[in-house]
Amino acid sequence: xxxxxxDYVAILPEIIICGLALLIMLFAAFLPxxxxxxxxHIAWFGIIVASFAVWMNWGTDTRTFAGMYSIDLxxxxxxxxxxxxxxxxxxxxxxYIRLHxxxxxxxxxxxxxxxxxxxxxxxxxxxxxxxxxLEIMSVALYVLxxxxxxxxxxxxxxxKYFLLGAFATGFIVLGIAFVFGAVGTTSIAQMFDPQQYTxxxxxxYLMVGGGLLLIGLAFKLASFPFHMWVPDVYExxxxxxxxxxSSGPKAAAIxxxxxxxxxxxxxxxxxxxxxxxxLSVLTMFTGNLIAISQTNIKxxxxxxxxxxxxxxxxxxxxGTAEAVNSVxxxxxxxxxxxxxxxxxxxxxxxxxDGDNEITSFxxxxxxxxxxxxxxxxxxxxxxxxxxxAGFAGKFFLFKAAVxxxxxxxxxxxxxxxxxxxxxxxxxxxxxxxxxxQTEFRPVSYPAFLYVALVVAVLGTxxxxxxxxxxxxxxxPLLASGR
Amino acid sequence: xxxxxYYLTLSAVIFAIGVLGVLxxxxxxxxxxxxxxxxxxxxxxxxxxxRALGDVSGHAFVFIVxxxxxxxxxxxxxxxxxxxxxxxxxxxxxxxxxxx
Numbered sequence: 001x002x003x004x005x006x007d008y009v010a011i012l013p014e015i016i017i018c019g020l021a022l023l024i025m026l027f028a029a030f031l032p033x034x035x036x037x038x039x040x041h042i043a044w045f046g047i048i049v050a051s052f053a054v055w056m057n058w059g060t061d062t063r064t065f066a067g068m069y070s071i072d073l074x075x076x077x078x079x080x081x082x083x084x085x086x087x088x089x090x091x092x093x094x095x096y097i098r099l100h101x102x103x104x105x106x107x108x109x110x111x112x113x114x115x116x117x118x119x120x121x122x123x124x125x126x127x128x129x130x131x132x133x134l135e136i137m138s139v140a141l142y143v144l145x146x147x148x149x150x151x152x153x154x155x156x157x158x159x160k161y162f163l164l165g166a167f168a169t170g171f172i173v174l175g176i177a178f179v180f181g182a183v184g185t186t187s188i189a190q191m192f193d194p195q196q197y198t199x200x201x202x203x204x205y206l207m208v209g210g211g212l213l214l215i216g217l218a219f220k221l222a223s224f225p226f227h228m229w230v231p232d233v234y235e236x237x238x239x240x241x242x243x244x245x246s247s248g249p250k251a252a253a254i255x256x257x258x259x260x261x262x263x264x265x266x267x268x269x270x271x272x273x274x275x276x277x278x279l280s281v282l283t284m285f286t287g288n289l290i291a292i293s294q295t296n297i298k299x300x301x302x303x304x305x306x307x308x309x310x311x312x313x314x315x316x317x318x319g320t321a322e323a324v325n326s327v328x329x330x331x332x333x334x335x336x337x338x339x340x341x342x343x344x345x346x347x348x349x350x351x352x353d354g355d356n357e358i359t360s361f362x363x364x365x366x367x368x369x370x371x372x373x374x375x376x377x378x379x380x381x382x383x384x385x386x387x388x389a390g391f392a393g394k395f396f397l398f399k400a401a402v403x404x405x406x407x408x409x410x411x412x413x414x415x416x417x418x419x420x421x422x423x424x425x426x427x428x429x430x431x432x433x434x435x436x437q438t439e440f441r442p443v444s445y446p447a448f449l450y451v452a453l454v455v456a457v458l459g460t461x462x463x464x465x466x467x468x469x470x471x472x473x474x475x476p477l478l479a480s481g482r
Numbered sequence: 483x484x485x486x487x488y489y490l491t492l493s494a495v496i497f498a499i500g501v502l503g504v505l506x507x508x509x510x511x512x513x514x515x516x517x518x519x520x521x522x523x524x525x526x527x528x529x530x531x532x533r534a535l536g537d538v539s540g541h542a543f544v545f546i547v548x549x550x551x552x553x554x555x556x557x558x559x560x561x562x563x564x565x566x567x568x569x570x571x572x573x574x575x576x577x578x579x580x581x582x
Contacts, residue, residue: 128546135550135553143557152568163514163558167517167520170497174524178531181535185537186539199535
């Protein structure tokens with residue numbers, strides 16, 4: 001019997017991240033309650049070390065674990081996006097978990113485990129690896145959503161997330177089964193060879209399997225019509241966890257969609273395109289139109305994240321490598337600006353949580369100009385107004401779609417961006433232009449949150465002004481392998 | 483030998499029972515059981531395909547699905563228990579604090 005070669009250097013980032021999570025759990029078990037804050041510092045330090053490991057593997061183009069695990073530029077870029085997102089979330093959480101008395105050390109361990117799952121999904125060159133990564137990510141997130149055990153809202157959020165997430169898992173397992181049956185392999189790299197169709201009804205099985213997989217991934221991506229869980233889960237989960245959930249899992253789902261539907265099923269793009277087209281349009285309209293009527297800012301951001309999932313799906317309706325590259329850039333900008341908005345929300349929320357109404361921002365801009373200005377920047381970036389990151393992200397995505405002739409879709413997306421300006425700017429109006437009798441209460445933000453906020457502000461501006469100097473736009477979608 | 487289509491039809495029927503169970507039942511534990519039935523329908527399809535193709539990788543994947551289902555059951559029952567402690571209920575209709 002022959003064992004596959006394992007390239008330990010190539011999977012060094014994953015080893016570091018997985019070890020880090022185990023280390024934090026160990027620390028959390030032995031540290032007294034008032035020393036648990038140490039775990040947070042281990043977490044951010046470990047994430048930075050893992051980022052260096054990813055950077056060390058930059059330019060590697062190989063597949064290890066018998067071709068199941070792809071280390072290439074595509075996965076490295078996505079891993080850096082996940083690591084950046086998690087780093088910002090760890091910085092945000094520092095103060096939050098102290099204020100809300102959530103100092104069980106498992107908090108950071110779960111975040112890092114979830115990060116590990118996302119990194120596996122980004123590198124998956126095989127449906128089995130993708131499935132395991134997805135479950136590692138999701139199971140950790142189910143627990144995180146319910147981390148405020150005594151809060152009924154958090155309970156409910158966790159419960160809904162778990163039941164619907166597990167429901168989606170059922171679809172994914174059956175989908176993988178049918179795809180496996182159709183092409184006789186679970187390896188993404190070997191799938192686009194039509195000679196693989198061995199059984200009588202292979203093509204039918206492939207369509208069934210592809211459809212089921214898409215349903216499962218649409219759940220994770222929060223796309224219409226599988227978005228119903230998003231607002232409830234986002235509202236109920238602890239705010240720092242909501243921030244994490246809104247960026248990472250979406251990006252991981254996009255990575256898998258790209259690998260499965262653009263690389264593996266690439267030759268069926270003409271059949272797939274109309275499906276993604278309608279998913280994209282419906283998701284955009286659902287997210288944007290319902291967001292208008294929201295008064296709770298967390299719910300508004302939840303519907304906004306649904307709308308952004310709609311924009312991201314444009315790339316799959318287009319189905320070119322250029323479109324996928326621009327959606328990866330979009331994910332980077334989305335991570336930065338969305339986490340930024342959540343940071344300001346976290347500061348405003350302060351100690352007395354539960355009230356996340358938009359009205360709680362009244363007068364913020366006058367009393368705390370920096371916070372107000374930062375929030376304004378993040379919101380206009382989410383709306384896609386230049387010269388911010390959000391504009392650059394949309395610009396490249398729409399450009400790629402127009403290049404493939406998807407003009408009606410781009411027009412619809414632009415109309416949706418205009419609709420979204422209404423609800424984003426409403427928060428700005430509340431912050432700056434409404435007179436209040438009472439002064440906005442003083443807020444405190446500790447050093448870590450401040451650093452994270454500055455990083456997000458700089459990221460939003462720099463990615464908007466110099467997008468091409470920080471992002472390689474010619475990423476091959478799968479390692480050629482050995 | 484029983485043809486592949488028979489197994490797949492059985493798998494589809496079991497899957498449909500699971501989906502219907504999730505959508506119609508009101509008890510959290512029953513919903514959770516229905517999800518497990520869906521996973522097992524997937525397993526059945528995997529085994530059937532694996533047999534038809536003469537490729538064992540489908541069998542191996544079934545073991546991974548088992549492990550994942552066990553992990554999900556552990557977390558899921560813990561979540562249901564945490565919810566039950568606060569609300570003294572496992573009826574899905576009682577969990578509606580948040581509505582759009």
